Amino acid sequence: MTDADANVTRPQGPAGDPVCWLDRVCDACGAFVEGVDATPCWNCGAVADSGR
Known part of the structure; x- marks a missing residue:
């Protein structure tokens, strides 16, 4: 992990669309x-x- 990776803000809560649309x-x-x-x-x- 780099210093830039440590500063990334990831969204909290439910994810978006389902992974599988099959x-x-x-x-x-x-x-x-x-x-x-x-x-x-x-x-x-x-x-x-x-x-x-």
Whole structure:
């Protein structure tokens, strides 16, 4: 660790977005689907399995 590292202020509290967004990736085409289960993919129209 350098002196510059010791002066870094890191945010406290909850982190941002979840680390893994894999459950929102369309299995059929790989597009990112911004919806809940059973939302059709905007790119190909496939519907994700609800058992994710």
